[in-house]
Amino acid sequence: MTASLEQLRRCHFAVDLGAARTRVYVKGAGLVVDQPSVAAVNTRTGALIAVGEFAERMTGRTPDYIRVVRPVTGGTVVDIEMAQRMLRHLLGDKVRRTLRRKPRLRAAACTPHNADPLAQRAAIETLVGLGARRVELVDTLIAAAVGCGLPVERPEASMIMVCGAAATEVAVLSLGSIVTAERIRVGGEAVDHAIVQHLRHQHELMLPSQNVRPLQLALSGNGLTSHGPTSTEIHGRDVATGLARSVQVDTAAVRHAIQTPLTAVLDGVGKVLRVCPPDLVADLADRGIMMVGGSALLPGFDQMLRQATGMPVHIAERPDICAVQGVGTMLEGRIQPLELDPLSS
Numbered sequence: 516m517t518a519s520l521e522q523l524r525r526c527h528f529a530v531d532l533g534a535a536r537t538r539v540y541v542k543g544a545g546l547v548v549d550q551p552s553v554a555a556v557n558t559r560t561g562a563l564i565a566v567g568e569f570a571e572r573m574t575g576r577t578p579d580y581i582r583v584v585r586p587v588t589g590g591t592v593v594d595i596e597m598a599q600r601m602l603r604h605l606l607g608d609k610v611r612r613t614l615r616r617k618p619r620l621r622a623a624a625c626t627p628h629n630a631d632p633l634a635q636r637a638a639i640e641t642l643v644g645l646g647a648r649r650v651e652l653v654d655t656l657i658a659a660a661v662g663c664g665l666p667v668e669r670p671e672a673s674m675i676m677v678c679g680a681a682a683t684e685v686a687v688l689s690l691g692s693i694v695t696a697e698r699i700r701v702g703g704e705a706v707d708h709a710i711v712q713h714l715r716h717q718h719e720l721m722l723p724s725q726n727v728r729p730l731q732l733a734l735s736g737n738g739l740t741s742h743g744p745t746s747t748e749i750h751g752r753d754v755a756t757g758l759a760r761s762v763q764v765d766t767a768a769v770r771h772a773i774q775t776p777l778t779a780v781l782d783g784v785g786k787v788l789r790v791c792p793p794d795l796v797a798d799l800a801d802r803g804i805m806m807v808g809g810s811a812l813l814p815g816f817d818q819m820l821r822q823a824t825g826m827p828v829h830i831a832e833r834p835d836i837c838a839v840q841g842v843g844t845m846l847e848g849r850i851q852p853l854e855l856d857p858l859s860s
């Protein structure tokens with residue numbers, strides 16, 4: 516599915532439409548957009564009211580006639596028209612004018628590993644609507660591996676784990692391609708969901724959507740690690756009465772709740788390692804696993820992976836933007852293509 520380096524070098528911009536955030540890289544200008552994939556619409560007039568950070572802040576605080584929508588769900592564009600409108604606004608007039616000046620506008624899009632044809636089509640349609648005459652698809656795993664500087668084109672194995680919002684993708688790469696890969700539909704959203712469920716069941720407390728992040732912050736910098744306070748105060752709404760209420764939440768119990776969805780991720784890592792050829796597994800034991808994606812920042816996640824696999828685990832320098840930076844590197848032609856010398860006879 517991944518386009519060739521030659522094709523990518525001809526692209527003018529690259530888009531990573533994620534379930535949580537949208538990122539755009541423009542050739543020559545770098546990363547120009549890194550905003551939540553959210554839009555707020557006036558349902559009476561159909562007009563777009565806000566996009567990105569501002570629209571996200573509106574979540575749960577809007578009157579009836581304003582609807583906050585996420586055009587990307589589970590890593591797939593589910594509302595093409597809205598995704599196009601959101602992207603247009605996020606890009607802004609200046610960038611759009613520069614792109615419009617290109618005679619044959621070409622775009623690249625990051626797509627999840629093994630994205631089904633419908634999802635691929637949706638990504639292409641979205642960018643065609645923005646004026647692209649041709650759209651190249653890049654596997655997120657390859658893009659992220661390039662973005663965090665893994666030596667993908669060498670005949671050594673590297674293992675990468677892309678921890679997104681909707682899914683976690685794990686792969687072993689060698690010679691510029693994917694040897695084995697697994698996509699697990701558990702990501703940052705599932706972690707947030709586990710916390711919300713925990714508070715609902717154990718404390719009969721409903722959490723406004725924005726409070727999930729602060730809750731994780733209340734647990735951190737500790738996340739899954741056990742240092743820090745043993746309990747923390749959370750403000751929410753009583754499930755039965757609907758009134759505002761605060762509860763003291765046991766942080767160990769919250770950590771336990773977060774760990775449950777993450778075991779599915781460990782299961783996926785195990786699956787990839789089990790089907791990986793033995794020679795490559797030996798490489799991996801030295802080099803370890805590289806974690807990228809926003810959820811790689813969940814404190815203690817790396818430690819959990821280290822314990823489960825017994826392998827070294829590293830977190831990329833800017834894990835959240837690795838994928839888009841990787842496609843950017845390919846667009847700028849800064850990556851050497853793999854050249855296998857023909858054997859002389």
Ligand SMILES: Nc1ncnc2c1ncn2[C@@H]1O[C@H](COP(=O)(O)OP(=O)(O)OP(=O)(O)O)[C@@H](O)[C@H]1O
Nearest residue numbers: 533534535536679680681682703808809810812813
């Ligand atoms: N410091 C942090 N601690 C824990 N989780 C974090 C942190 N920062 C971001 N996240 C989580 O990372 C996720 C966003 O990651 P990312 O930007 O890679 O997602 P995405 O690319 O939009 O999603 P996907 O690739 O699944 O479509 C969110 O679910 C967010 O909760």
Ligand SMILES: [Mg+2]
Nearest residue numbers: 533534679838
């Ligand atoms: Mg992503």
